[in-house]
Amino acid sequence: MITFDKVIKEYPPAPRLRQGYGGQATLLRAGNGNHGAYRALDDINLEIKDGEFVSIIGPSGAGKSTLLKMLIREEAPSSGRVLIDETNVAELEDGQIPHLRRKIGTIFQDFKLLSQKTAWENVAFALEVIGASVQSIEDDVPKVLKIVGMESKALNFPHQLSGGEKQRIAIARALVHRPKILLADEPTGNLDLLNTFDVIKLLTKINEFGTTVVLASHNREVVNSIGRRVITMDKGKIIKDQEQGKYSI
Amino acid sequence: MEFNKENLMRVINQGWTNFRRNSWLAFSTVGIMVLALLIFSGLVAFNVVSQNAIASLEEKVDVTAYLKTEVSEGAALEIARELENRSEVLFVNYVSRDQALEEFKKRHEDEELIQEALKELGQNPLQASLEIKARETAQYASLVSFLEQGRFGNLIDKIDFYENQTVISRIQKISSGLRVGGILVTLILSLIAVLVTFNTIRLTIFNQKQEIEIMRLVGASNWHIRGPYVVEGAIYGIIAGLAVLIIFYPIVYFTSPKIQAFIPSVNLANYFSNFSGEMLVLVLGSGISLGIASSLIAVRKHLKI
Numbered sequence: 205m206i207t208f209d210k211v212i213k214e215y216p217p218a219p220r221l222r223q224g225y226g227g228q229a230t231l232l233r234a235g236n237g238n239h240g241a242y243r244a245l246d247d248i249n250l251e252i253k254d255g256e257f258v259s260i261i262g263p264s265g266a267g268k269s270t271l272l273k274m275l276i277r278e279e280a281p282s283s284g285r286v287l288i289d290e291t292n293v294a295e296l297e298d299g300q301i302p303h304l305r306r307k308i309g310t311i312f313q314d315f316k317l318l319s320q321k322t323a324w325e326n327v328a329f330a331l332e333v334i335g336a337s338v339q340s341i342e343d344d345v346p347k348v349l350k351i352v353g354m355e356s357k358a359l360n361f362p363h364q365l366s367g368g369e370k371q372r373i374a375i376a377r378a379l380v381h382r383p384k385i386l387l388a389d390e391p392t393g394n395l396d397l398l399n400t401f402d403v404i405k406l407l408t409k410i411n412e413f414g415t416t417v418v419l420a421s422h423n424r425e426v427v428n429s430i431g432r433r434v435i436t437m438d439k440g441k442i443i444k445d446q447e448q449g450k451y452s453i
Numbered sequence: 454m455e456f457n458k459e460n461l462m463r464v465i466n467q468g469w470t471n472f473r474r475n476s477w478l479a480f481s482t483v484g485i486m487v488l489a490l491l492i493f494s495g496l497v498a499f500n501v502v503s504q505n506a507i508a509s510l511e512e513k514v515d516v517t518a519y520l521k522t523e524v525s526e527g528a529a530l531e532i533a534r535e536l537e538n539r540s541e542v543l544f545v546n547y548v549s550r551d552q553a554l555e556e557f558k559k560r561h562e563d564e565e566l567i568q569e570a571l572k573e574l575g576q577n578p579l580q581a582s583l584e585i586k587a588r589e590t591a592q593y594a595s596l597v598s599f600l601e602q603g604r605f606g607n608l609i610d611k612i613d614f615y616e617n618q619t620v621i622s623r624i625q626k627i628s629s630g631l632r633v634g635g636i637l638v639t640l641i642l643s644l645i646a647v648l649v650t651f652n653t654i655r656l657t658i659f660n661q662k663q664e665i666e667i668m669r670l671v672g673a674s675n676w677h678i679r680g681p682y683v684v685e686g687a688i689y690g691i692i693a694g695l696a697v698l699i700i701f702y703p704i705v706y707f708t709s710p711k712i713q714a715f716i717p718s719v720n721l722a723n724y725f726s727n728f729s730g731e732m733l734v735l736v737l738g739s740g741i742s743l744g745i746a747s748s749l750i751a752v753r754k755h756l757k758i
Contacts, residue, residue: 276670305672316667320474332463333673377671 206252206275206385206416211284213245213270213440244270245281246440252418254384257411259427260420261451262437268420271437272387275418276308277301288385306334309378309415313390315370317362323373324349324358330377348376352406368399375406379415386410388419392426400426424451464677468684478657479689485653486693487700489646490740494701494732496639502712502719503635507628509718514621516593518600519580519610522550529581532605536585539599541592546584553579580610590625647743654689654747658682658755665755679752686748690740697736702729 245267252258260268273279274286277293286293288304296304309330317326324345331341349355352372362370371391378386388407392400404426411417421427427434427450434449435442472479520529526549533545548556554577561567571578587593597614600606614621658665668678702725709722725732 278670302669302672302674305670308672310670316670318664318667320471320661320664329668329673330671333668333671333677335460338459338463 205254205287205289206250206418207285207287208248208250208271208274209285209287211245211248211274211281211286212243213267213274213279214282215242215244217241243440245274248284248440248442250435250442250445252416254416255411255414257408257417257430257432258419258435259430259432259449260418260435260437261422261427263422265439266437267440268422268437269389270440272310272389272418272420275385275387276305276310302333306330306381307383307385309381309383309386311371311374311378311386311388311391313393315362315367315374315394317370317373317377319362322359322361323354323365323376326362326373327376327380330381334381336381344380345376348380351379351409352376366399367394368396368402371395371399371403372406375403375410379410383415385416385418388417388421390421391419392421392423397425401429404430427451464680465684467681468688471681472685472688475657475685478660479685482650482653482657483689483693483696486650486689486740486743487696489643489650489743490693490697490736491700492642492646493639493739494697494736496635496642497732497735498705498721498725500635500639501721501724502716503631505719506716507624507631509716510624511590511628514590514593514624515584515586516597516612516614518583518585518612520582520608521610522580524581524608526581528608529583532600532608533583535605536583536596536600539596541587541589541596543586543588545586548582548584550577550579550581553577553581590621590628593621650743651747651750654686654744655751658748658751662755665752669756675756678756679749682748682752683745686744686746687741688744690742690744691737693744694737694740697740698733701732701736 248267248271260271262268270279274281275288275293277296281294284294288307291304293304317323318329321329327345327348328341331344336344346355346358349358352375354369354372354376357365357369362373365373371394375391386407391407392403395403400423407417407419408430419430431448434444434446434451436444436446436449520532529547529549533547536542536545554571557579558568558571585596587596593614597612600609600612665678705725706722709720712719712721
């Protein structure tokens with residue numbers, strides 16, 4: 205279970221210098237909010253149960269990505285608690301963060317594949333970091349590549365793959381260590397329609413195996429086709445939370 | 454990541470794979486390291502030459518104390534014994550009046566005029582002397598004052614120290630200057646070499662900044678990320694070290710006779726073949742530690758979570 209409890213994320217104002225009259229520099233504050241600080245997440249309270257498929261939608265800058273980044277501690281909240289089961293992710297020490305990330309699969313809009321490694325090695329890497337044996341890597345990687353339909357391109361490097369193929373490899377990497385949670389941050393943002401629905405089909409299939417899937421997207425067709433829980437965000441706040449939602453901004 | 458054999462092999466394998474796949478960058482990094490290590494080895498050779506040259510010059514310096522003609526052999530030998538007991542004295546050689554005459558005759562064998570004059574004279578005009586060799590050039594001054602002002606002062610006629618003094622002090626200046634200068638130049642050039650190498654490896658790793666970030670996002674521990682880079686750095690060091698030895702030794706064998714013609718006591722080829730094991734350890738060791746240290750420092754910057 206994932207719980208967000210009164211989570212606020214504020215970024216300090218970016219200072220800008222403007223050359224004033226008489227050579228005097230004036231400090232300007234950028235961003236919105238009372239004191240010039242920028243609030244990416246504003247009092248988020250949210251519960252996601254095990255095995256759910258949740259879509260988070262909203263315009264750019266609504267805070268969708270920040271919300272996902274909280275879960276893998278790429279960002280820490282300014283205040284509030286982010287719980288995965290009983291663990292408060294916000295309070296993890298640096299040394300524990302890799303352990304947290306190994307339990308979660310993540311897919312990104314820009315794929316984030318290791319360009320120096322082949323498709324096979326990219327998938328195997330997720331197993332290597334958890335210290336899996338050579339034997340289990342050789343067993344599991346082909347299986348997952350088969351699930352995403354990429355077994356024939358296992359030895360290609362990322363630059364030899366199309367966008368859709370790269371995202372399949374990224375999904376395979378996110379899946380191979382059987383995480384309980386799969387985060388997908390605009391996974392279809394760089395894909396054409398056909399590939400988009402292939403990826404969504406894969407995500408729903410993964411969810412059927414019991415993995416919690418959290419999908420951030422601003423693609424209307426995608427969200428409407430899934431027909432599951434939809435959380436709508438705007439300006440850092442949750443403005444709507446529907447059990448069987450539609451994209452409605 | 455736990456440290457076991459499988460993980461270690463995995464990290465070494467990854468380092469080797471990275472090295473192969475980055476072959477262009479690896480080639481230029483190794484090139485820079487080769488230059489750095491060549492400068493280093495060259496300085497070692499330069500120091501060997503200069504130290505040897507100074508040592509051979511210093512060997513030629515000694516001091517002779519001439520004894521008054523009435524001093525008996527017993528008294529002379531007593532002075533010699535006294536001198537030998539002093540810690541700064543390497544050896545003392547007593548040359549009696551007869552020996553001095555023998556040598557003088559031998560040296561001027563072919564000069565009849567001198568031989569005639571000696572016969573005419575009927576007695577030995579030469580003085581007995583003590584040839585004194587100190588351990589270090591700087592100690593002659595104190596030895597001379599010991600002889601002149603000590604209880605043997607009235608037995609000694611003259612000491613040729615004052616004639617040699619300018620030569621002795623000049624050699625002393627040159628040798629200490631070369632020693633300090635050699636160390637300084639070695640330090641400065643090595644520092645530059647290390648900085649250039651470090652910067653090259655840093656740029657190599659900077660290129661992979663995104664890769665490191667991705668590894669972190671997938672949950673790789675710091676050691677899992679660092680490991681392959683450290684191995685890669687060590688491979689750079691090994692290859693550069695071997696290349697340097699392959700370049701350095703032929704150069705030494707080629708230049709050695711030329712240097713020997715100039716300073717006969719310096720045999721570079723001999724020196725470096727005697728110390729080939731030490732050179733191997735020194736060059737490979739500094740290459741490997743340079744590679745590893747540079748990698749560690751360069752990766753550290755990207756490992757912040």
